[in-house]
Amino acid sequence: MPRSASSAAQAARERLGARLRDLRLDAALDVRGHAARCGWSPSKTSRIETGRTAPSDTDIRTWCMACDSGDLLADLLADNRQADQLYTEWRRHLRGGYRRLQDDLLPLHDRTRLQRVYTSSQMPGFLQTAGYARTLLTSIATFRDVPTIDIEEAVASRLRRRQALSTAGHRFVVLMEESVLHNRIGNRAVMQEQLAYLVEAMRLPSLALGVIPFASERSAMWQLETFYMFDLDRVIVENLSAEINVTTPSEIALYERAFLALGGLAVYGGAARALIDKALIGLS
Structure with a gap:
């Protein structure tokens, strides 16, 4: 370990x-x-x-x-x-293939009423377009030297998570570093489609999106690894070698405290949309 x-x-x-x-x-x-x-x-x-x-x-x-x-x-x-x-070691986690990995997460997403996500590297899975998800999952599989034969099924499973955005009783709060808007996961067309979808998703009443600008003063909170909070039941932390599942209440409370601090650094609404537009312009 x-x-x-x-x-x-x-x-x-x-x-x-x-x-x-x-x-x-x-x-x-x-x-x-x-x-x-x-x-x-x-x-x-x-x-x-x-x-x-x-x-x-x-x-x-x-x-x-x-x-x-x-x-x-x-x-x-x-x-x-x-x-x-x-x-959970990623290689053991992926023995059943990428589709199974995505399918296994669907029940957790379905029963979660408030999902909070902080990301410093990539779009959250439930906000990804097919092209973005395909590129990302393929690159992860290639890096980890695992089979890619079920990537398309995994992409379809990941896209099913988006249904919760339009399902009553589900709320999502996403905080992302501005760098996520500029990290090119795929070619220009893939990124243009992804950023355009992000703008579209911002209109959904179930989603609150905050973007932490490059110029944010970081004395209160520093950049962290990407993590997903599922109500107050579980936190999943993603790093290079593993997916870490946090279930201890005191540790979940620590992530909630970090999320609130990071939220104080973010901009929302029109200011967040302006940063997305800036990233789109950079692709043209």
């Missing part, structure tokens, strides 16, 4: 390690004494406590037995499994 200060999964692993360390200290065991009781090396104890090694369920059971803390076993096992679920 990659170590990253921004990784919710790694943070969860480190919190678990800290809880296990506290159990060891409460049992008056040093690292060597604990390792001897567990029947493994002192370095393994240290790696688990610092989050460098992910413990197995068996390791957690052994740890609790060594510290006479069997009453905490169920909670620790649950924490360990949640940490495992937070981090």
Whole structure:
């Protein structure tokens, strides 16, 4: 698992390690004494406590037995499994193909009433045109060396997300860095079509779009990786190597706080439309 200060999964692993360390200290065991009781090396104890090694369920059971803390076993096992679920490797995620990946997300989109998105790199999936989605998914598949045979089906599935924009009971708030308007995902025609659709989508009553200008003063909030908030139930964070699923309430609250801060940097309505028009002019 990659170590990253921004990784919710790694943070969860480190919190678990800290809880296990506290159990060891409460049992008056040093690292060597604990390792001897567990029947493994002192370095393994240290790696688990610092989050460098992910413990197995068996390791957690052994740890609790060594510290006479069997009453905490169920909670620790649950924490360990949640940490495992937070981090999904892209290659494993894509084993079923791109269409399955897109289809798997549809129920989450359908049941979400308020979806909030911050993006610093590309258009949100539910605002993408077919040409933009096709170019983006193909480039991701090529980079990750995964099959592209179902790209068209994946594009169709992604476009089905747009239906929620016109479905009663769904609201969307999108914040995007101005750079997203200028990042050329595809050729000039693809980008012209994409930006024109964005202007059209802005007219929908279900969508509030904010654009954070290049010149925004960033002392209050810096650029982050793209993330999607589904009500207050889940946050999905996208980075190069993984999709990170955040479900812990305190961490969701942190993303909500960041979203509100980023929203304060954005412009809306006519000012946002002017930035889109500026990007369109740059393509002509």
